[in-house]
Amino acid sequence: MANSMKMRAKMDGDVVDVKVLIQHPMHTGMIKDKKTDKLIPAHFINMVTATLNGKTVVEAQWGGGIAKNPFLGFRIKGGKSGDKIAVNAVDNLGTTYDGEVVVA
Amino acid sequence: MKRILTLIVAGLLFGCAHNDPAEDRTGPEADRLELISHYKEMLPDTKFEDYRYGALALNPDAKAQYDEIMDFPPYAIDLDKGQKMWETAFKNGKTFASCFPNSGNNVAGNYPMFDNKANRVVTFENAINNCLKANGEAELKYADKEIGLLTAYARSLSDGMKVNVKVEGAAALAAYEKGKAYYATRNGQLNFSCKSCHVQNAGKFIRMDQLSMMVGQASHWPEFRGGTKITTLQGRFKQCEKNVRAKPKDANSEEYNNLEYYITYMSNGLPMQTPVFRK
Numbered sequence: 001m002a003n004s005m006k007m008r009a010k011m012d013g014d015v016v017d018v019k020v021l022i023q024h025p026m027h028t029g030m031i032k033d034k035k036t037d038k039l040i041p042a043h044f045i046n047m048v049t050a051t052l053n054g055k056t057v058v059e060a061q062w063g064g065g066i067a068k069n070p071f072l073g074f075r076i077k078g079g080k081s082g083d084k085i086a087v088n089a090v091d092n093l094g095t096t097y098d099g100e101v102v103v104a
Numbered sequence: 105m106k107r108i109l110t111l112i113v114a115g116l117l118f119g120c121a122h123n124d125p126a127e128d129r130t131g132p133e134a135d136r137l138e139l140i141s142h143y144k145e146m147l148p149d150t151k152f153e154d155y156r157y158g159a160l161a162l163n164p165d166a167k168a169q170y171d172e173i174m175d176f177p178p179y180a181i182d183l184d185k186g187q188k189m190w191e192t193a194f195k196n197g198k199t200f201a202s203c204f205p206n207s208g209n210n211v212a213g214n215y216p217m218f219d220n221k222a223n224r225v226v227t228f229e230n231a232i233n234n235c236l237k238a239n240g241e242a243e244l245k246y247a248d249k250e251i252g253l254l255t256a257y258a259r260s261l262s263d264g265m266k267v268n269v270k271v272e273g274a275a276a277l278a279a280y281e282k283g284k285a286y287y288a289t290r291n292g293q294l295n296f297s298c299k300s301c302h303v304q305n306a307g308k309f310i311r312m313d314q315l316s317m318m319v320g321q322a323s324h325w326p327e328f329r330g331g332t333k334i335t336t337l338q339g340r341f342k343q344c345e346k347n348v349r350a351k352p353k354d355a356n357s358e359e360y361n362n363l364e365y366y367i368t369y370m371s372n373g374l375p376m377q378t379p380v381f382r383k
Contacts (some may be wrong), residue, residue, distance in 0.1 A: 006180045069332065071178060088186045 005099030009050055011087050014102050016079035020021070020087050028064035028071040045070065045097075047090045052076055055088055064081070105357070132271045132369055136319075139370060143317050147307050156374045158382075161313050162307050173381045178213055178331035179256075183379065186257030189250070192240040193292055203235035212262035213376050216269065216365045218276035225279050225361040228255060229336065247342065247355030252326045252334035259325070259378035267323050267376060269369045285365030286359055289317075291369030292350030298363075322368040324380045331381060355372065 009016055022045065029042025035083040042064060050058035057076050072087075079085075081103050087098040128279045148161065152170055154161035177183075188206075191198050201207040214230035226234075234241040245250040248269065251285050271280045290297045298318075301310065306317040325337040336342070342352035353359050 004177075010279045021178065021180060023174070058380070069181060070177070084191050 005087065005089075007085070007087060007099045007101040009101045009102045011081055012075070014077070016045070016052070016076045016083070016100075018074050018076065018085055020050075020099065022070050022072070022089055022097060022099075024069060024089075024091065026066055026068045026070065030064070043091060043093060044088045045091045047074065048087065049089075050074065050085065050087045052056075052079055052085055054086075055089075077098070099104050109194070121376045135284070136370055136372060139319055142238060142303065143306065143319060145178075148316065150317075152159065152319075153374070155317055156323045156371070156377065158220055158316030159307075161315040170381060173331070177328070177381055179328040179379060179381070181255055182328070182332060182334065183257055183260070186253035187254075188256050188305075189254045191223040194236075194241050198234055198239055200232065200254075203231070203238065208258060210265045211262045212259040212378075213267045214269070215288040216361065216368055218271070218273070218279060219272060220275060223275055227356075227361055227364055227367045228259065229338075229356070230361075232258065247336045247339035252336050252339070255336065256326050256328075256334060256379040259347070262376050263378060265372050265376050267368060267371045269372055271365075271369060279362045280366055283362035283364070284361075287366055292345065292348035292372065294348045296348040298344070318367065319370050320374050322364070322366070323374045324340055324377045326378070327380045327382045329382050334379075337367075360368070 006021040007019070009018045011017070024045055025043055026045065027040045027043040029039065029044075031040050032038065033040050041067040044064045044066065045062050048062060049056060050059070058074050062070070074086075083103045084100060085103060086098065086100045088099075091097075091100075118121045121365050141157070143150070150161050157167060157170070160167045204211050204316065212228050215231060216225045216226075229244075229322055231244055231253065232255060233246075236243050236254055244254070271277055276369045290300070301315050302318045302321070306315050322337060327340075327342075329335045338353070338355040341360055341363065345352040
């Protein structure tokens with residue numbers, strides 16, 4: 001799903017400032033659908049990995065406590081303009097979401 | 105002595121009347137200039153171009169936060185949906201771009217405009233629905249999420265265009281005057297008019313928030329309140345009326361369309377920016 005992730009990375013002094021927006025419903029599995037009165041099955045991202053030129057720099061375990069369409073921001077030391085940052089997210093149903101950006 | 109004074113006063117009066125023809129002292133353009141000079145007096149530190157930021161222009165901290173958010177807006181994904189709607193062809197193969205001059209680029213600033221044939225104000229949302237109707241598609245519900253996302257994208261094609269609403273002809277002027285009267289009419293349990301807050305008390309605090317000035321209120325709709333909740337201008341009218349404990353009118357009602365006409369005219373000359381973040 002190429003369109004489900006928005007990314008931006010730019011240099012801020014000597015660190016890389018990365019911002020990621022992931023489109024995801026993030027259902028906790030504990031909320032009822034108002035119309036059908038049935039629980040909405042859990043559907044949330046539980047693993048996020050970010051790499052800088054292929055080397056893992058961020059690894060995050062998420063859960064149902066994170067809001068819909070999550071925003072992730074982090075700063076990496078040792079990057080430079082032109083580096084490639086890739087973010088990969090996996091949800092509890094096994095769907096993966098990928099995004100890639102070049103540091104501006 | 106007294107006679108001389110009277111003569112001088114009479115001369116002054118006559119001179120004024122002569123230099124300032126009556127049509128310059130009434131009418132929309134005079135209203136707009138008067139309002140701007142009112143705000144200049146009230147908020148001397150705020151520049152005209154900054155009026156489009158509303159209350160943010162009065163609070164550098166909030167403006168800095170706003171700039172940070174607009175740098176990477178949380179609604180970017182939602183805006184893609186609007187773009188998809190705009191670009192998706194109708195059943196007859198045409199798209200929204202076919203309904204507007206210049207494929208919809210730099211046109212939104214001309215709305216709302218007065219349609220002399222239909223004898224009513226036509227908002228940009230009306231134009232969108234007219235387009236759907238002309239192409240045999242179902243119309244969208246006003247002040248709703250879908251039309252919000254669609255117009256958020258469609259109006260973004262006019263970013264940077266100056267708001268350019270025209271009031272021409274007697275019927276148009278009547279609609280404008282109705283909108284102006286509605287703006288000044290006290291309403292609801294709290295008995296406020298739009299004017300009591302946004303003209304007479306602009307810049308002052310109402311609980312934790314500063315009141316925005318009317319000039320520049322209409323140049324950036326729809327906006328994403330809280331980052332993701334799309335709100336159209338008429339949707340915001342409804343919220344405002346609810347806040348003063350009045351019964352809101354329906355979106356696309358004659359009152360709201362006239363009000364939108366009047367308010368947007370007051371933002372004439374300010375650059376459009378759509379969509380924007382507001383808290």
